[in-house]
Amino acid sequence: MKRPLAARVFKMIAVLAALPAIASAHPGHDGGHDLTWDFAGGFQHPIFGLDHLLAMIAVGVWAMQIGGRGRWLIPATFVGVMTxxxxxxxxxxxxxxxEQMIAASLLVFGLMIAMAKRLPIYAxxxxxxLFALFHGIAHGAEIPANSNGLSYGLGFVIATVALHSVGLALGKLSASxxxxxxxxxxAGVATVGAVMLVA
Incomplete structure (x- = not known):
């Protein structure tokens, strides 16, 4: 029996997120000069950061709600501007x-999903x-100084695409x-954003 898309994507994320543990099991991987380690560190960054995780999944769900070209334009815009x-x-x-803008992204995307708000595509x-820019700035500022920036960046870009895919799959599932x-x-994502804004 074929597993749902969301389950397959979650499994892929779990495997890739375990890469640092795999890399550290081999000599010579000091976390600063190993491209596999740097990639895995970047991949983990949005997954283990609750604010990034929720926002990126929410983008996928909202894109599916918008439908049409929005299903790929919204996630593609997020990835491009985040980069x-x-x-x-x-x-x-x-x-x-x-940090406040990242929290605001949770609040806004969460409300959009809860209200099934379909804005005109350009809006x-x-x-x-707007929100992708601030998520990206946070990613770039937190790249470890001893990491390979391109490898680390590729990691969080691929993680973002994977999380958007999870959101799209969840959006399709909820619609059906x-x-x-x-x-x-x-509502849950919006609540987390609101709490982060006032914390």
Whole structure:
């Protein structure tokens, strides 16, 4: 029996997230000069950061709700602008309220999902790009100094694509079952964002 797409993507994420443990089992992997280690560190960054994890899955769910071209344009915009933001973040450019904007992304994306809000495609792309920029800046600023930036960056880009895929699969599943799941999930993500904003 073929497993659902979401289950297969989750399994892939779990395997890739375990790469640092695999790498450290071999001599010469000091975490600073090994490309496998750097890639795995970047891959883990959005997965083990609750704010990034929820936002990236939420983007996929919302994109599926929007439908049409939005199903691929919304995630593609997030990945592209996030990558640009990461490049900016590596340059040490100071941006105000980065953490607050990341928290706001959870609040906004969560509410969009809960209300099944279908914005015009360009408005949706603009909103996605705004928040993706700040997620990217945070990623870039947190790249370890002794890491290979390209390998680390490739890791969090691929993790983002995987998390968007999970969101798309969950969005498709909720659409074929019942809208209560998406509403509850959206409300939960929005609540986490609200708590982070006032914390």
């Amino acid at each position: 640009l933001g990461a490049a900016i973040g590596t340059q040490g450019v100071a941006f105000p309220a980065v 949706g792309l603009g909103l996605t790009a 079952q019942s809208s209560w799941f998406a509403k509850a999930a959206g």
